[in-house]
Amino acid sequence: MRRVGLFLFLSIMVMPVLAGPPVVEIEIRDHLFFPDEVKIPANTKVKLLVKNMDPTAEEFESYELNREKVIAGNSQAFIFIGPLPAGVYPFFGEFFPKTAQGKVIAE
């Protein structure tokens, strides 16, 4: 009985993780975003997983999304965005703004 209880308890604990928002992956390579256009459903919360493959740090920044997060070299970070009304939301790498440019398209 106790084991069943423990199982139920653990299942409930894990549920929010399983039911979490969809994850969209973006890579930073040579100070460029891949992909540089990210399509997400409108009015839905999304979890961006930004993987920085460069040895240099980068700051994911977007005025339109109101987001900023430093990602150390050769590491990764999660950023929650949305729910967003349909539209285009540019983002950039603050440390290499000339090349590191991208946009989120909510539709």
Add this chain to the structure above:
Amino acid sequence: MLLNAVVIVLREVLEASLIISVFLALSQILNRSLKWMLLALVLGLISGFIYAGTISTVSMAFGGIGQEIVNATINILIFIALIIFVYAIPHQTNQRCRQLTVIAIMSTVILAIMREGSEVLLFITGFIGVPDLLGPVLMGGAVGAGLGVSVGVFIYYFIVNLIPRYGVWVGYLLLLLVAGSLMSQAVEFLIQADLLTSSEPVWNSSNIIDEHSVAGQLLFALLGYEATPQTSQVIAYICSMTALFCVAMFSFIKRDRN
């Protein structure tokens, strides 16, 4: 790369130097000794190094929202230090209030340098493996840091050299703006971490003052300007200013009564 480094380092240093210079100027006007400053500066730099060095681990903590939690906590702690500071500073004849002032100043300086310094360090140390760019980045960083510190020094002397009564008011006005900006940013971090719910922006002023523009950037450093703020950010901004204002008034009235 040079110009980019100037802008990035300037932005970070400006945020820290604004708040530190206002604190110092108010302490100066209200006769507070500054001997603890140096220690706080050193401790701030050490904390900045540690935060920068552990940023990947911190980021992935708490299911990937560690950085937001640490940054929001830093902002909230600085806000609490501001409240303690404005409460204690008019009562410098009281031994306990003198200690509180020192604690408030030290924690603010340490936290502000830790947060802004760690970003500067992460930006610059990334170039250690890129010899071609390291020179320009260090050069640009030095120029940016120099500019940021100069603005702080300017604000300090500006406030200190005003007629003391006006100086205090200018200082308090700047502290109010800093407080609003800190708490609105803290809320933004909590929204980014999905700990607070995101809402539609209250307004969109990006066609009047764009956050990308120089004016937008300056207004952000000074007022915490956002072109598309969320409801909770606006509430946090107004409430934190009101709280600081009330504590400051209460403390002055209490002193005048005694």
